[in-house]
Amino acid sequence: MALVEILLPKMGESVMEATIITWLKKEGETVEQDESLLEVATDKVDTEVPTTHGGVIKELLAAEGEVVEIGKPIAVIDTEQEEDADTPAPKAEKTEKKKPEVKEAMADTKPNGHDHNKEQPEPAVVSSGGQDFSKSNRFYSPLVRNIAKEENISIDELDQIPGSGKEGRVTKQDIMAYLKGRSAAALKKAPAEKARPKPVPVPVSAETGDEIVEMDRMRKIIAERMIQSKHTAAHVQSFVEADLTNVVKWRSKVKDDFLKKHGEKLTFTPIFMEAIIQALHDYPGMNAAVDGEKIIRKKNVNIGMAVALPNYNLIVPVIKNADQLNLVGLTKQVNDLAERARNNKLTADDLSGATYSVSNVGSFGSIMGTPIIPLPQVGILALGAIRKKPAVIETPDGDLIGIRHKMILSHSYDHRVIDGALGGLFVKRVAEYLEGFDTDRNV
DSSP states (O other): OOEEEEEOOOOOOOOEEEEEESSSOOOEEEEOOOOOOOEEOOSSOOEEESSSSSSEEEEEOOOOEEEEEEEEEEEEEEOSSSGGGGGGOOOHHHHHHHHHHHHHHHHTTOOOOOOOOSSOOOOOOOOEEEEEEOOSSOOOOOHHHHHHHHHTOOOOHHHHOOOGGGGGGHHHHHHHHHHHHHHHHOOOOOOHHHTTOOOOOOOOOOOOOOOOOOOOOOHEEEEEHHHHHHHHEEEEEEEEEEEEHHHHHHHHHHHHOOOHHHHHOOOSSSHHHHHHHHHHHOOGSEEEEEEEEEEEEOSSSSEOOEOOOOOOOOEEOEEEEEGGGGHHHHHHHHHHHHHHTTOOOOOGGSSSSSSEEEOOOGGTTOOOOOOOOOOOBSSSEOOOOOEEEEEEEEOOOOOOOOEEEEEEEEEETTTOOOOOHHHHHHHHHHHHHTOOOTTTOOO
């Protein structure tokens, strides 16, 4: 037999683990190369994982619901001829040999003293140093448990720490940030503050006829990230009204020819994207991220595009290296990502690496919006509905009143690093590119 271990593949930037949702194949079944083997969930997306080899599945190494680190073995496949599938075979020699090695590796990496550098494997027991973690409804990794023990953090106190990890899990960064804040607060704490009660969630009771719906996994992730952003970034907004008459007329004139020539439906979104990309080149300070007290100005321009799903959840696929695409390329990317988003076909890589984001709130009829910044980015632009409005038109012969197509651009930006001058000038430049659109442009 030729036994091959199938590893959990990399699923995008910052994704370190995934939860096994469903095995699509069972032990003893035959699987083709590149055929989907299982479905997994990360903190970014649910996706199917294809196998890198074809053959007979000898062993599944992870159970449904189990969290597995990227790069770890998840299955063993016999790559010999399919006729060997019905012949009983000994358990994979490679797998059996690895078990004591893995156990030994665990012993070697056990934390020593206050070493908080590595997440440790989950132990069989639920208590540590007299702390009974079975009393908590939350999952805590061995590293977090060790830190809590060493820093004398009680279970009740630990349960109050907001988690930024998967499904709200408390990470090393969360607990270390909490410790830092607790130390600073202890120095400044006044007697009056000691008597201040902790905030208590307002209870809500369901009445007869009310429907109780549990938040799905994606809704919980969205809620967590939006709250984190509002608590972290200093949100401020600038608004500009743009005259889109030239854009509307040009699109109406060329959309049929565009479809025939390129096989793609031309919406307003790629036209807006093009103007935003041009403005980001003019003001590169907006194409940035915040890392603690550092500002990272991004070289690549990767545009996050908010897409509403059929269940009203929101997902933000990313157009990578958007500034390298012409209008046709942007149109293809916009249409492809939107279609795959609505059909749950996005990969984790499709959702990672955005340097600036856009939300088209006008597609729902909203004339404007105040979007929440997707950290660690420093800005997001909301595009309002295009409406016909009476407006003053300046001509060489004087001012006239005419019907124009207008749209409000709402720019949310992080005031920790972006001041009003940059935030306002950027959105104004986007409006200028749209207003100056060339109506003689060819498709």
